[in-house]
Amino acid sequence: MILLRSSFSALKVLHLLRCSPSVSHTALTKFDKLLRCSVQNITNSDLTDIQWIQASLPVKDGGLGVRRVSLLAIPAFVASAANTLFLQDDILSDCAKSYSVFLLSYLSDWSTKFGDIPDVLPTKQPFWDRPDVLEDRALVEASLNSTQDRASFLAASSQHSGDWLFALPIASRGLRLDDEAVRVAVDLRLGLDLCVPHQCQCGSPVDIRGLRGFVCKRAPGRAARHHALNDLVVRSFAAAGVPIIKEPVGLLRTDEKRPDGVTLVHDRKASRYVGMSLSYARWPSRILIEPLIRQVQQQRWQLPAR
Ligand SMILES: [Zn+2]
Numbered sequence: 006m007i008l009l010r011s012s013f014s015a016l017k018v019l020h021l022l023r024c025s026p027s028v029s030h031t032a033l034t035k036f037d038k039l040l041r042c043s044v045q046n047i048t049n050s051d052l053t054d055i056q057w058i059q060a061s062l063p064v065k066d067g068g069l070g071v072r073r074v075s076l077l078a079i080p081a082f083v084a085s086a087a088n089t090l091f092l093q094d095d096i097l098s099d100c101a102k103s104y105s106v107f108l109l110s111y112l113s114d115w116s117t118k119f120g121d122i123p124d125v126l127p128t129k130q131p132f133w134d135r136p137d138v139l140e141d142r143a144l145v146e147a148s149l150n151s152t153q154d155r156a157s158f159l160a161a162s163s164q165h166s167g168d169w170l171f172a173l174p175i176a177s178r179g180l181r182l183d184d185e186a187v188r189v190a191v192d193l194r195l196g197l198d199l200c201v202p203h204q205c206q207c208g209s210p211v212d213i214r215g216l217r218g219f220v221c222k223r224a225p226g227r228a229a230r231h232h233a234l235n236d237l238v239v240r241s242f243a244a245a246g247v248p249i250i251k252e253p254v255g256l257l258r259t260d261e262k263r264p265d266g267v268t269l270v271h272d273r274k275a276s277r278y279v280g281m282s283l284s285y286a287r288w289p290s291r292i293l294i295e296p297l298i299r300q301v302q303q304q305r306w307q308l309p310a311r
Pocket residue numbers: 205206207208209217221222223224
């Protein structure tokens with residue numbers, strides 16, 4: 006998926022779109038169909054037209070970032086032309102000046118759909134591209150029938166919800182998702198059917214969206230997610246050079262001693278803070294403690310003062 010979005014999709018032909026007038030070219034439609042088939046094959050799913058439109062939105066707008074090249078043709082060419090107008094003027098200083106016929110035609114098409122064009126043509130492609138994105142996004146939002154679909158789309162378009170799409174699949178760093186995880190993540194993002202209806206192990210029915218697993222108390226992934234989160238926090242502290250163990254005996258002491266039960270914490274404030282399911286096997290120097298205390302304070306994990 007990351008290779009498709011970052012290398013084999015629109016970026017593969019973007020330089021052609023910027024350098025040559027290619028609007029309405031039949032090859033663009035063919036290229037878009039190939040992209041759609043690729044997404045379907047990677048995720049083992051079947052996309053409706055509206056789901057494909059959502060998939061082709063930028064990640065921050067709830068899509069997968071696999072942009073349709075047929076929509077990028079005008080923004081790419083106009084932005085490139087606007088960016089090189091001064092250079093063209095210099096090169097053609099001795100010739101009769103005239104705007105490109107294609108540029109004027111594309112500006113006219115864009116103006117018809119999205120309104121007036123600034124006197125000075127913007128050189129950034131997002132200026133020309135953004136109205137198309139917003140139009141597609143409005144189309145997707147208009148197609149959402151239930152509050153569940155709407156909530157799912159809002160979640161998909163919220164900040165950082167698509168960060169996993171940008172993570173390099175490095176197995177040694179725990180960033181590699183297996184094929185099934187990618188399929189489930191994409192299906193949830195686009196609101197696709199996730200599974201066949203069946204009965205959960207707790208007895209509740211599970212519909213084709215498969216959302217029951219997120220709330221079921223007997224879901225097998227519940228404990229795994231808890232331990233994965235703990236591992237993540239432990240690795241973070243370890244990477245910062247802070248000695249740490251997970252869930253040691255004596256985590257919640259009431260005598261203001263260290264978890265070892267023998268020595269006193271030399272900072273009384275520190276003894277009032279307990280965070281996560283972690284504790285420190287031994288306190289490092291005060292220089293290392295200070296940032297940790299501030300972090301816990303900021304996250305309001307302060308226990309009531311006794
Ligand atoms: Zn259940």
